Amino acid sequence: MAIDIMWFKEFVAATLVFLLTRLFVRSLLLKPNRRLPPGPRGLPVIGALPLLGQMPHVALANMARKYGPIVYLKVGTCGMVVASTPDVARAFLKTLDINFSNRPPNAGATHLAYNSQDMVFADYGPKWKLLRKLSNLHMLGGKALEDSAHIRSVELGHMLRSMCEFSRRGEAVVVAEMLTFAMANMLGQVILSRRVFGTFGSESNEFKDMVVELMTSAGLFNVGDFVPSIAWMDLQGIEGGMKRLHRKFDVLITKMIDEHMKVAHERKGRPDFLDALMANRENPNGPKLSIINIKAILLNLFTAGTDTSSSSIEWALAEMLKNPSILRRAQEEMDQVVGRNRRLEESDLPKLPYLRAICKESFRLHxxxxxxxxxxxxxxxxxxxxxIPKNTRLSVNIWAIGRDPDVWENPLEFLPDRFLSAKNGKIDPRGNDFELIPFGSGRRICAGARLGIVLVEYILGTLVHSFEWKLPDGVVELNMDEAFGLALQKAVPLAAMVTPRLSPSAYVS
Structure with a gap:
């Protein structure tokens, strides 16, 4: 009997070893590699949040140099992975695009974007697809951009005449304010069939301040987004500021919609973008848009549509003022193609490779x-x-990719000629060349990428062609510091003296 018991114990032990070994081998075969990307350890509860500092894109670029092209951080209770090279960005935004097509919940989406009812923060699904489809068809697609070219020309003419008046009075032009005024009116004509601002002044400058505040606050790393249990405390005061700003924008957008509806009869047979949106409130064949969806997408267009393009133009002009030889060469190219008896037109852009190279270089460096x-x-x-675990947040450090010495020679220098070389000449900023993705890539690429490129090339080219530029008296060196937000602003807005350089008749129409 003792022999039987000993045999039984040995049999049970061997069986357990066999089963455990089988389970272990099976887990190795079936489970993915559980090795997380390298990254900093961080602190208890808040994790690596303090390590991001005031300039997260710079801090994350420094981490990439230490840990490699993929960095993993525990930020509060959330995991975050950061891609900092073209190859890794391609892996996330192209190969794994569908797996990373949604946005994480955050205070900006909740308090600014009508609880994610817009096109920027909405979940990837039928409502988002409808918003993208309508935007491309009626405003942001190739055919819609062609149809609205005359609007951009007319509004740019208004801005040029305002700048001529500043020149006549001997006053400096604050570039960002002028650009916001012009771009808001360009968008207003397409969306609402009217200008948003009748004259340049305090009203348009207040709008500019609101846009900058929105883009800045939405770009901040809010503790409550990463430690939800303490979100109610609003330790940084970010959410309170968002709520106050949202109320101001909601009043403005509600007024736009109400005034638009009152004159609907005047647009009979000539619907604008808001008409197209309103028509889908009663869509019988698919998802319907609510008035909140419509307000939210108008907020997207009037904020991101003005701020991102204006910042690219402002940075490019600042770089040219620092490098006058680049400014002169661009003017010489345009004088040869366009002359000085008329303004630049959008149809001239394909014949201006150096101007386009300047724009690409601005997208890369700034x-x-x-x-x-x-x-x-x-x-x-x-x-x-x-x-990469489920529910991991992804950030692609576009700023770091543009300054990667393994990708770009002399990455910190503003050298438009790099985009005229055989190596980089075919690189395009529309999301397929991951060395240059200023608008992102994949399904969630910026919906306004085409419009943004047109605005930057056309407006920058017109400003350079139409005026001589110099720094105000007493300004010896430009401040090129950055101010972090969703859009990368100049910390000190660019102000410059301008002098018309074309025939007087070119500024009339």
Whole structure:
């Protein structure tokens, strides 16, 4: 009997060893590699949040130099992965695009974007697809951009005449204010069939301040987004500021819609973008838009549509003022193609390779969005041998990619000629060449990428062609410091003296 018991114990032990070994081997075969990407340890509760500092894109670029092209951070209770090279960005935004097509919840989406009812923060799904489709069809697509070219020309004419008046009075032009005034009116004509601002002045400058505040606050790393249990405390005061700003924008947008509806009869047979949106409130064949959806997308267009493009133009002009030889060469190219008896037209742009190279160089060195808007993984996945858990937030450091010495020679210098070389000549900023993705890439690429490129090339070219530029008296060196936000602003707005250089008749129409 003792022998039987001993045999039974040995049999049970062997069986357990066999089963455990089988389970272990099976887990190795079935489970993905659980090795997370490297990154800093951080602090209890808040994790790596303090390490991001006031300039997160710079801090994350420094981390990438230390830990590698994929960095993993525990930020509060959330995991975040940061991609800092073209190859890794391609893996996340192209190969794994569908897995990273949603946005994580955050205070900006809740308090500014009507609880994610817009096109920027909405979940990837039928409502978002409808908003993108309507935007491309009626405003942001190739055919719609062609149809609205005359609007951009007319509004740019208004801005040029205002700048001539500043020149006549011997006053400096604050570039960002002028650009916001012109771009808001360009958008207003397409969306509402009217100008948003009748004259340049305090009203348009207040709007500019509101846009900058929105883009700045929405770009901040809010503690409550990463430690939800203490979000109600609003430790940084960010959410309170967002709520106050949202109320101001909601009053403005509600007024726009109400005034638009009152004169609907005047547009009979000539619907604008808001008419197209309103028509989908009663869509019988698919998802319907609510009035909140419509307000939210108008907020997207009037904020991101003005701020991102204006910042790219402002940075490019600042770089040219620092490098007068680049400014002169651009003017010489335009004088040869356009002459000095008329203004630049959008149809001239394909014949101006140096101007386009300047725009690409501005996108590279000063991307309007330094960190792409965050995405979140729907499922766990693997990238470059590293395990990325489900619900991990993704940031692509577009700023770091543009300054990567392994990608760009002399990356900190403003050298438009790099885009005229055989190596980089075909690189395009529309999201397929991951060395230059100022508008992001994949399904969630900026919906206004085409419009943004047209605005930057056309407006920058017109400003350079139409005026001589110099710094105000007493300003010896430009301040090129950055101010972090969703859009990368100049910390000190560019102010410059301008002098008309074309025939007087060119500024009339």
């Amino acid at each position: 991307p309007s969005t330094p960190l792409n808007l965050p995405r979140i993984s729907t499922e766990a996945c693997e990238v470059n041998g590293y395990y």
